[in-house]
Amino acid sequence: xxxxxxxxxxxxxxxxxxxxxxxxxxxxxxxxxxxxxxxxxxxxxxxxxxxxxxxxxxxxxxxxxxxxxxxxxxxxxxxxxxxxxxxxxxxxxxxxxxxxxxxxxxxxxxxxxxxxxxxxxxxxxxxxxxxxxxxxxxxxxxxxxxxxxxxxxxxxxxxxxxxxxxxxxxxxxxxxxxxxxxxxxxxxxxxxxxxxxxxxxxxxxxxxxxxxxxxxxxxxxxxxxxxxxxxxxxxxxxxxxxxxxxxxxxxxxxxxxxxxxxxxxxxxx
Numbered sequence: 001x002x003x004x005x006x007x008x009x010x011x012x013x014x015x016x017x018x019x020x021x022x023x024x025x026x027x028x029x030x031x032x033x034x035x036x037x038x039x040x041x042x043x044x045x046x047x048x049x050x051x052x053x054x055x056x057x058x059x060x061x062x063x064x065x066x067x068x069x070x071x072x073x074x075x076x077x078x079x080x081x082x083x084x085x086x087x088x089x090x091x092x093x094x095x096x097x098x099x100x101x102x103x104x105x106x107x108x109x110x111x112x113x114x115x116x117x118x119x120x121x122x123x124x125x126x127x128x129x130x131x132x133x134x135x136x137x138x139x140x141x142x143x144x145x146x147x148x149x150x151x152x153x154x155x156x157x158x159x160x161x162x163x164x165x166x167x168x169x170x171x172x173x174x175x176x177x178x179x180x181x182x183x184x185x186x187x188x189x190x191x192x193x194x195x196x197x198x199x200x201x202x203x204x205x206x207x208x209x210x211x212x213x214x215x216x217x218x219x220x221x222x223x224x225x226x227x228x229x230x231x232x233x234x235x236x237x238x239x240x241x242x243x244x245x246x247x248x249x250x251x252x253x254x255x256x257x258x259x260x261x262x263x264x265x266x267x268x269x
Contacts, residue, residue, distance in 0.1 A: 022135045024144040025189045029099040030135055036092030040085035048100040049077040050151075052128050056093030060085045063114050074119045074128060076155065078110035096132050105152055112159045124154045139246025143215035145188040146203050153200035170195065171209030174202050178218050182225060183244040185218070218244075223258045226251060230267040239263070 016034035028047050034055075042061070051074070058069040061084045062077060068088060069075050077083055079102045087093045131147040134140050173195050177186060188199040191214075195202065206214050225243040230236070240251035255263045 022144065023138060024135065024141055024148065025187050026101050026104040026145070026148055027098055027135075028101055030132070031097040031099065032095070032132075033097075034092060034094040035087060036090070038086070040083075042082045042084050044080050044082045045077075045099060046079050047102060048079055048105050049075075049083075049097060050100055050128070051075040051077075051095050051097045052125065052132075054094045054096060056091050057088035058085055058093050058095065059088040062117055067117060069118060072125065074121060074125050075117055076105075076113050076119055077117055078113045079107070081110070081114060096128075098128075098131070100148075100152075104148070105155060109156070109159050116159070119155065119158055121154065121158055124151065124158065127151050127154065137246075137250075139250045140215070141187065142185060142218060143213075145199065146213050146215050149188060149199040149203045153204070170197055170202065171205040174206050174214060175210065175217065178214060179221065182218070182221055183242060185244055188214070219254050220258060223255050226255060226263065227259070227266065230263055233267070236263050236267070 018032045020030055021028075022030050040060075051069075053069050053071055053073045053075065055071055057071070058073075058075075060067055060069065063081055063083075127147060127150055131144060131151060134144045134147060137143075174191055177191055177194065188202060191197075192199045192202060197205075203213055206212075206217070210217060212220075222243045222245060226239050226245075229239040229242060234242070236251070237248045240246075240248045243251075245251040245254070252263060255266070259266060
């Protein structure tokens, strides 16, 4: 069974079921489970259900039509549409699910999703796997938001929904906003509201302009700020809090990756 994520807000473990609230805007719940005999009766959610089948085969009915989802499948189910679920074999199945707020994916796509709930897309599968791993880190909210934005953008493209291009100057405006919120941070939703831009457009525009996603830029700027404070003799724990890291271990991990040495060794050099 997977362990509890550090700093989790809510977790429940029953047999091989694990659920928690990641604290990431747009993600209502993360749910990992391995089932052998459990059969889901007809039910519906008020969220989008975005699922990876990691092992086994899932049989399910959606809108009175039967479907199958083998290992490696990415499956998207729309809000308010009844569906079932069960293992197609005695082996059972293992799944990882994100329940997404109804406004995260364009509800105009619901009809297409009912017709095509399975999304055969290796890149989408990879990005989902990466997002699930990022959700283990409670200090990586901006990174999780960035990855979610790219995932929902990919879904829109897969379903042939036109995605408008970003506008000139958008990347620079986001950079300035990140710089001004170095310690406190900002979510992509907040940035999008302030800059009147879709989160996915923000991530794409920033990457094209600066060669890295917004969360990596912010981490780098925080590490730079930490370097100066450490050399001024400030305690490591105080530095971590002052520059916006979740805690001292969070600073240690990112600082070591970017600088090549630990904060303690750097400060004593």
